Amino acid sequence: MEPLGSGGGPKEDNTTALLVRSTAQEWTKGSILAVDAGVQLGKITRILDDHLPDVKVRPAIVTSGPFKGLALPHASSAANAVHVTGTLVDTYLITHPHLDHISGFVVNTASLTRAKRLAGLPKTIKAFKEHIFNNIIWPNLSDENDGAGLVTYMRLVEGGSPALGNGDDKGYMEICDGLTVKAWSVSHGHCIEKHTHRGSSASLHPVVDAAGVPLIDASPLGRSISSGARSPKHPRNSRMSPHPASNYAAAYSQPTETREETCVYDSSAYFIRDIATGREILVFGDVEPDSISLHPRNQRVWIDAAPKVASGKLGGVFIECSYDDSQEDSMLFGHMAPRHLIMELRILATEVEASKQEQQETKKRKRQSNGDSLDHPNRRHSPRGAARQGSPLPNMQASPVSPLTQCRLPDILPPDNDSIPEKFSTAPLNGVKVVLIHIKEKLNDGPDEGDIILGQLKEYEEEIGLGCEFVISREGQAVFL
Incomplete structure (x- = not known):
């Protein structure tokens, strides 16, 4: 987990944004999940400025910092930041549509060269459709309502989808390479x-x-x-x-x-599971x-x-x-x-x-009782x-x-x-x-x-x-x- 923005304002360059990756996965296409995106491209550029390898051969491997092990194909931090958001991030998981959680993603859509998924509970998606990608606040870049098709909405099911998974994996939906998610509203x-x-x-x-x-x-x-x-x-x-x-x-x-x-x-809380290890984190949006x-x-x-x-x-x-x-x-x-x-x-x-x-x-x-414990009277x-x-x-x-x-x-x-x-x-x-x-x-x-x-x-x-x-x-x- 890498916090791009850890604050709640008022500084606009440090609003909520997290990057999540399974360490069992390589730095490959779609291997990074963005959770909220109050900041995005600008902050990634700044982080890479601090850790850009001083070598002339490309790709260069980052040896320190949160992107350690990542192969950078370009010489400048800005170009490499576009590579991260354009290639490695496929899905943006949004907890709620307040500006300090979405502004980086919305502004960065101008640099998209391929479609991204915008995932969230239905009311979050509804807010994007009606109030953001509506050709008033921002062009309709979605693939709905005759939009440009750069953003595909992914509506999550509250409490997990009953049609997905078995046993401990029940309800979890694969959200990006190596990670699954289950959502609750708060x-x-x-x-x-x-x-x-x-x-x-x-x-x-x-x-x-x-x-x-x-x-x-x-x-x-x-x-x-x-x-x-x-x-x-x-x-x-x-x-x-x-x-x-x-x-x-x-x-x-x-x-x-x-x-x-x-x-x-409404806001959201997400259980994010590493498929390879079964380990999880719980990420809340703003919550009272x-x-x-x-x-x-x-x-x-x-x-x-x-x-x-x-x-x-x-x-x-x-x-x-x-x-x-x-x-x-x-x-x-x-x-x-x-x-x-x-x-x-x-x-x-x-x-x-x-x-x-x-x-x-x-x-x-x-x-x-040889495993038959499902009907025990004290079972919660x-x-x-x-x-x-x-x-x-x-x-x-x-x-x-x-x-x-x-x-x-x-x-x-x-x-x-x-x-x-x-x-x-x-x-x-x-x-x-x-x-x-x-x-x-x-x-x-x-x-x-x-x-x-x-x-x-x-x-x-x-x-x-x-x-x-x-x-x-x-x-x-x-x-x-």
Whole structure:
């Protein structure tokens, strides 16, 4: 994995863009997958400037840096960058169509000499069709609606295609040479205005009490919000700020046909698997914490990830942490701060412990019953199975019947805080690198924002004992997993 852009703005030359390649593959046509493309050709040129071999014979082999081992056919970095994007990258996997995730790809289409695939969930593709390649914002370079045919849309299936793969490979789609992918949708905040819904499948107001105080705990240590308990290390941030929409009961007492609704914006999370080794990484687009989301969906991603962590197959989670803990909840705009990321990882860790226990029980049952363990009464349901049955998974508590549950039943119900340990003795995320992306630079004379965020996460980790390693994503610095 190579981050081309690791920031979340405001600098336009460091927005989100990642290059992914299976190290079991050679540097060949179609061997690189681009995940988001806020920057692209210009940043690759800059990286090659730092590592271009000083030899006259071509092709020249790069001996250092993220493109180590790549044969460069040209003398200039710019020409070689065009070779990388034009030949080695076949597919652009987009998490969501915000400009800081797509602008490099869109502008670079002017240099395309052969068709590329643009992959994403259907709503992402729809946004490109209607708002980007529409002959207004940009020429229609796609192969739909009488376009130029330089971009082919590849629509992914939420949760994986049921027609692809068997067993552990079920649902994964081959996305480029050596890599397969499975997609989940996640929430990236909500629109400020109220209008006819155009985002995800949920239009919700938050769960709050009569005074307008949210009832879902955003504290990284899981302390009850109603008690007013505060974290000793980050006292300003344990308690959530009141959400702009004040009272869900009042909101849902309005007739359906007159009630204003809030639009939730969709982003994506991708499991990317190396076909040769079975190893995986999990890459999130911009995402907000379930604890303050109007449509919480991270939980099903963590449930899918847990057995992969438990078996040692998931080596890295690339996830945003845009702000430090001084940012109030009301000013997150669909992003996360360390207190939220730690809570999300605590949920993952809880699922990993449950998955390890299940794996041990399954092995024991197989030894006792010659492998027939599918109908054991303690077997946990898959996330998709739980959604079909309409029942919560173990370690989760259904909310009482209310106007909220009448309007929306989520795929996965949020966990009860009492079921999430405040401290882990087993380091359940040991061996997992949590790579922080989309950090928003403050551009002042103060300390580096990434260093502040990293320090706060390490404080939480020391207290909670997750066992994971936090890494700040730096542009042009390869991450091997």
